[in-house]
Amino acid sequence: MASGPQANMRNNQAMKRHQVAVLALDGVVGLDLGTPAQVFGAARDGSNVRRYAVDTCTPTGGPVRSAARFTVLPDHGLELTEEADTVVVPGIHSGPPLTDGVLDPAVAAALVAAHERGARVVSICTGAFVLAAAGLLDDRPATTHWAHAERFRALFPRVKLDPDVLFIDDGDVLTSAGVAAGIDLCLHIVRRDHGSAVANRAARRCVVPPWREGGQAQYTEHPVPASGTTGTAPTREWALHRLGEPLTLGAMAAHARMSVRTFTRRFREETGASPARWLLQHRTDRARLLLETTDLGVDQVARQAGFGTAAALRQQFQAAIGVAPTAYRRTFRGHPPARNRV
Incomplete structure (x- = not known):
């Protein structure tokens, strides 16, 4: 068994892991x-040390x-x-919270x-019904899977439901839409807790996009592009390598060889x-990552x-994150700032 200073350091780091309890109903x-x-x-730091313990x-x-x-056999109860x-x-597909708005x-x-x-406290998909039944979403903004929005509103009229977004961060209570939006929300939490570098590494391990904006629309009725048509993915990849350059809608449409109207649609x-x-x-x-990982001046960022x-940059940071770039960098070097809503 390993011993000595390095083992003690690893043990101390393990003891400091953020404990996540996943409540399965x-x-x-x-x-x-x-x-x-x-x-x-x-989610691991630069030394490959896990930042969370999940049970x-x-x-x-x-x-x-x-x-x-299938049956879930847990190691713990409510303790x-x-x-x-x-x-x-997590979401549920049956049970009193979903059908009647009541909870054990x-x-x-x-x-x-x-x-x-x-x-x-966090919910994924219809897990929002559980939080709402517990009274934790009263008078708060929240989201859930778009297909259950009508039922949710009928059962919980006090909740400020927004079924058109992927997730909502209301500080100490966070909710997400269905299925893959739960991944987006968990990555957002990692980013909020430990910054872009840790979140990006976690996304890479999970082989998923590192970021989808919380305010992005849920995919409710979007048609799949017909086979053989040219999509916008190559242009998006092209644009990501040129974020520091002027990128107009016309230039992006031209790269995709589409009219502006077709490209936008x-x-x-x-x-x-x-x-x-x-x-x-x-x-x-990109600016967040540069502020977190480099010493570039704000003008250079x-x-x-x-x-x-x-x-x-200051105007966008103030609108999107609620702090100035210098304050974000200063705070992040200790603990990253919480975002009230995405």
């Missing part, structure tokens, strides 16, 4: 259940049946939520107690965002990220 969605362990488990619990500590007809720094509730009192009490002592179909919004988000993300001037 009957009817749990399999992908949602596995997402936190996969994404948070992939699964159920209301009784006993098995629950998943929506995919896990008493020590967790973050509690994640013991589960509701555990979630409320965790929130009241300062734990971050196909771009929105494929990404859920307009070209301008997509470009602004990637430039902001602005130019390399494509904002042109420090003033333009």
